[in-house]
Amino acid sequence: MFSAFIDLIFPRICTACLEPLQRNEEIICTDCRFDLPKTNLHLETENTLAHKFFGEVQLKHTLSYLKFVKGGKVQRLMHELKYKGNQEVGEMLGRWYGAELRESGFADAFDLIIPVPLHQKRLLLRGYNQSDCFAKGLSESLNIEWRNDILIRETETSSQVNKSRLERYQNMDKVFTVKNPELLRNKKIVVVDDTLTTGATLESCVLSLQAFEIKDISILTLAMA
Numbered sequence: 001m002f003s004a005f006i007d008l009i010f011p012r013i014c015t016a017c018l019e020p021l022q023r024n025e026e027i028i029c030t031d032c033r034f035d036l037p038k039t040n041l042h043l044e045t046e047n048t049l050a051h052k053f054f055g056e057v058q059l060k061h062t063l064s065y066l067k068f069v070k071g072g073k074v075q076r077l078m079h080e081l082k083y084k085g086n087q088e089v090g091e092m093l094g095r096w097y098g099a100e101l102r103e104s105g106f107a108d109a110f111d112l113i114i115p116v117p118l119h120q121k122r123l124l125l126r127g128y129n130q131s132d133c134f135a136k137g138l139s140e141s142l143n144i145e146w147r148n149d150i151l152i153r154e155t156e157t158s159s160q161v162n163k164s165r166l167e168r169y170q171n172m173d174k175v176f177t178v179k180n181p182e183l184l185r186n187k188k189i190v191v192v193d194d195t196l197t198t199g200a201t202l203e204s205c206v207l208s209l210q211a212f213e214i215k216d217i218s219i220l221t222l223a224m225a
């Protein structure tokens with residue numbers, strides 16, 4: 001009764017379409033949920049994305065949940081997650097994608113989720129790492145551990161966009177370090193980020209982690225441009 005009254009005065013709205021939510025809906029309305037532009041890369045047998053973005057690194061799986069379109073719903077969701085403090089959006093999308101992956105035979109594909117870290121300064125400014133939110137949701141529905149104390153970002157980097165491949169590579173050199181590498185031993189690692197744009201950040205993370213005795217490594221992002 002009381003929550004219905006609150007809804008009437010302060011209608012909760014869908015983060016993606018801004019229409020009022022029904023009482024049984026949270027954050028994203030049912031219409032938007034079924035309307036999300038998915039890549040469905042996990043249903044493809046060939047690792048096409050890996051060829052496109054990652055020339056030299058060996059990736060087991062290259063996955064991305066949603067297609068990022070300028071002005072679209074995914075852009076709004078990403079904006080909420082990155083700049084509006086809406087951490088629950090990332091967690092919820094992580095849970096949804098994790099459930100889809102589990103249903104498609106990925107239940108045992110990974111042992112450990114590692115989100116791409118922010119630099120300490122950026123983390124303090126924003127108050128949270130948006131990739132942690134997504135990792136947490138994935139971890140819940142895939143029932144595997146996630147840790148943000150292994151891969152550490154040592155330096156802040158400028159934007160990768162409008163840089164050549166060599167410049168991007170130099171820009172990302174020695175950005176990440178690995179703490180407690182024994183926790184990686186013989187593990188199937190999946191590195192998780194919010195958006196895949198040039199792939200340079202993820203490639204650098206993968207190279208840093210590959211230097212240790214892992215079993216295999218994959219990348220997974222919430223959205224891709």
Ligand SMILES: [Zn+2]
Binds near residue numbers: 014017018030
């Ligand atoms: Zn909606």
